[in-house]
Amino acid sequence: MAEPQIEIKAENCSGCLRCSLACSFYNTKERVFSLAEAQIVVRPDESNAWFNVEFRENCTSCGICVEHCDFGALTW
Amino acid sequence: MKKIGGYTGKILKIDLGEKRIFTEPLPEEWISSFTGGLGISFKLAYDNACPKEDALGPKNVLIFGAGPFVGTLIPGACKTTVVAKTPVSGFLGISGTGHLGMLKFTGYDNLMITGEADRPVYLKIDDDVEICDAGDLWGKDTWDTTEALWQKLGKQFVVACIGPAGENMAVQASIIVNKYSAYAQSGMGAVMGSKNLKAIALSGSRSISVADPGRFSELIDKAYHQSIESQKETINVFREWGTLRAMGPPISQFGPHEYKNYSEVVPPDLPYKFPLDRFMSEIKRGDISCMACPIGCKHLIRMLKGDKAGDSMAVSCLVGGFHGFAAHCAVEGWEDAIRCDELCNRLGMDYLSAGSAIAFAIELYQKKIIDKTDTDGLELKWGAAEEVQELLRQMALKQGFGKILAQGLIKGPQLIGKNSEKYAVHTRGHAIYYDPRRAMSPDLFSDMINASGDRFHAPGWAGKTITKEFLERHLGMPPDQAEQAVTDMKGYGLARFAKWAEDNATMFECLGLCQMPPHQKVELSVWAGLYEALTGIKTDGEKLLHAAVRVWNIRRKFDLLEGRTRKDDSFIAWRFVTERLASGGEDHDPVSEESFDALLTEYYKERGWDPTEGSVRQESNV
Known part of the structure; x- marks a missing residue:
């Protein structure tokens, strides 16, 4: 697995999940929407910002999530 | 049913009184008749109606719904709904939020809850479905309840819960999702409380399939361009x-x-x-x-x-x-x-x-x-x-x-x-949002006569410049009807606009779309194309709107069973029909009950309902 080069700015995350939805749709063989198969995970976390954002281990840093982030939470 | 893209094809039914959990297939004919989401929930509400029973009694049926677009990347595809007989008015109540899309990933399009638990419970819905004891949650506010469930189950769960207001069945009680997003109006929190249901926690690992991913992807880009990219300044505001x-x-x-x-x-x-x-x-x-x-x-x-x-x-x-x-x-x-x-x-x-x-x-x-x-x-x-x-x-x-x-x-x-x-200023018990003495907009008129308890059937048209082209392109109104409508926007044109705006709003709710104005900019043909590419079902804007008409009719039929009459539709708060509104140099007259009543008749005609009583005619397809 390549180390993801994508920078996460969780304080900008709006929790829309467009990153996770796009990740699963464009990267699964069956072209499905699946939060379980997405390699980026967004969950509530008030200790930092409102959301926590993490990559799963099979992330390939393809950048689909960056393309679908409208809030500047994911950048190269 | 055979696998259709966008839908999970299943309805989860839970009888809290009998402690019974079961699933039923989503009938294909329901999809063609009522599209999904809110439409299916209305169908379930009508089929399970117990007229004249207490809205806060065990026979009331609480139904959550997420349409076929929910859980996909379509911009604004977030809206889920909950319906039940509302304790506010005794008619069918509706409320919506954009944060319960997880329902789809648990494998269900709709969730129907009946009966009353014999003690406080919450529902845990993931790969399995469990009715769990909520004795330690009862009495907690919505934030503490959510935190407690996140601690117990993990933050992958979306938590929809009630607070003390719901437990005590205050008619203003809402259902709060993840501490901030609300199924706000209609007292749905009170209905949940009446069932001793404190919370619903959902976390799903299921997937949503797409019939034609290539075309779907292209049309998502098109919808994104029309709603977001083409109006960046508006989006920023x-x-x-x-x-x-x-x-x-x-x-x-x-x-x-x-x-x-x-x-x-x-x-x-x-x-x-x-x-x-x-x-x-x-x-x-x-x-x-x-x-x-x-x-x-x-x-x-x-x-x-x-x-x-x-x-x-x-x-x-x-x-x-x-x-x-x-x-x-x-x-x-x-x-x-x-x-x-x-x-x-x-x-x-x-x-x-x-x-x-x-x-x-x-x-x-x-x-x-x-x-x-x-x-x-x-x-x-x-x-x-x-x-x-x-x-x-x-x-x-x-x-x-x-x-x-x-x-x-x-x-x-x-x-x-x-x-x-x-x-008491209200529309059949529901708090009202606009003052009709200022101006009667299609939004407000729809809100006053339908009193659904949410704003989503009257989506922010006030203040917009309405042209014939707009009515045709975005509401799907036929050219001849649009031309007539714009010539009399205070009379039958307003009633006609209200009907078509309701149908569009209903279509959005059935698909699972938010109605914030930027999303309304997407052309009807693009929504229809997305539906086709997602589900594999041939359709067009006209068919989707026709389904919305059926959904509106079945909602009306539910209310008619509860004894709804023209008198309920024509109720106007005392203040609005007797007091002038002094606004600086500009005074506004009270609402004319006669004019309002005439508008109501026009509206019934536009709906194809009996123009005197507002009943749904036999020939109307439900």
């Missing part, structure tokens, strides 16, 4: 201000923020007490979105005063809080208004419904119709934030004078007597 945008023109000119229980217009200096630049620089910390929405009209804000100062909270419809407390109750300044919002949210109550009930009480007190002997010593005056908050607590706990206000704006005045109902 919606993102920065969210629904607070309605505090400024053109919407503010239609009277959404009338003051002190609609007894006055908003004073010219009120905006200075709520400076938007201060909101941006000192209060707002970030944007919050519903699922799949690139706009982000909700806010992450910082608490300003009190023991929680410095803490953050997320708020959804902030203008609802402004309307309920700042405009209705005359609470001044961001700090005090936001404290009311926070408390309301924690107690699990709707801002607008609660604010309307409290404003009604303050006016009664100021007019000396009630006094301290009625309010257990509480002095009610305009702008007194602490007293407003005390009444919120009392309503949620059904204590003191709050016990009466928690009965709502129909039963509450009956309990008070003394002709107090004159000052």
Whole structure:
């Protein structure tokens, strides 16, 4: 697995999940929407910002999530 | 049913009284007749209706729904709905939120809950479905309940819960999702409370398939361009201000923020007490979105005063809080208004419904119709934030004078007597958003005659310049009808527009789309194309709208079973038909009941209903 080069700015995350939805749709063989198969995970976390954002281990840093982030939470 | 893209194809049914959990297939004919989401929920509500039974009794059926678009990347595909007979009016109540899309990933399109648990419970829905003991959660507010469930189950769960208001069945009770997003109006929290159902926690590992991924992807780009890319400046305004945008023109000119229980217009200096630049620089910390929405009209804000100062909270419809407390109750300044919002949210109550009930009480007190002997010593005056908050607590706990206000704006005045109902401003029990003395818009007209308890069937058309082309392109109105409509936008044109706007709004709800204005910019043909590519079912805009007409008819049929008549549709609050509205140099006449009634007849004709009684004709396809 390549180390993801994508920078996460969780304080900008709006929790829309467009990153996770796009990740699963464009990267699964069956072209499905699946939060379980997405390699980026967004969950509530008030200790930092409102959301926590993490990559799963099979992330390939393809950048689909960056393309679908409208809030500047994911950048190269 | 065979696998159709977008749908999970299953309905989850839970009988809390019998402790029975089972699934049923989503019938294909229901999809073609009612599309999905709200449409399927209405069908289930109608098929399981128990007319004249108590809305807060075990026979009421509570149904959540997520349409085929929910859980996909379509911009704005977030809207889920909950329906049940509402304790507010006794008719079919509706409420929506953009944060329960997880339902689809648990493998269900709709969730139907019947019966009443014999003790407090919550539902845990993931790969399995369990009815779990909620004895330790009962009594907790919505934030503490959510935290407790996250601690127990993990933060992958989306938590929809009720607070003390729902437990005690206050008709203003809402269902709060993940601490901030609300199924706000219609008292759905009270229905949940009546079933001893404290919370629903969902986490799903299922997937949503797409029939034609290539075409779907192209059309998503097209929808994104029309709703987001082509209007970046507008999007920035919606993102920065969210629904607070309605505090400024053109919407503010239609009277959404009338003051002190609609007894006055908003004073010219009120905006200075709520400076938007201060909101941006000192209060707002970030944007919050519903699922799949690139706009982000909700806010992450910082608490300003009190023991929680410095803490953050997320708020959804902030203008609802402004309307309920700042405009209705005359609470001044961001700090005090936001404290009311926070408390309301924690107690699990709707801002607008609660604010309307409290404003009604303050006016009664100021007019000396009630006094301290009625309010257990509480002095009610305009702008007194602490007293407003005390009444919120009392309503949620059904204590003191709050016990009466928690009965709502129909039963509450009956309990008070003394002709107090004159000052109860509502549409069949539901708090109202616009002042009809200012201008009768299609939004407001629809809200007044249908009183569904949510704004989503009347989506923000006030203040828009309506052209024939707009009606054709975005509402799908046939050219000849559009041409007629624009020639008389105060008469039958308004009634016709209201009907078509309702059908469009219903189509959005059935598909699972938010109706924020940027999403309304997407052409009908693009939505139809997305539906085809997602599901594999041939359709067009006309067919989707036709299904919406059926959905509207079945909703009406439910209400007719409950005894709804023309009299219910033509109810107008006393204040609006008797008092003038003085607005600076411009006075507005009371609403003419005769004109309103004529408009209602036009509306019935547009719907194809009996023009006298508003009943659904036999030939109408349900």
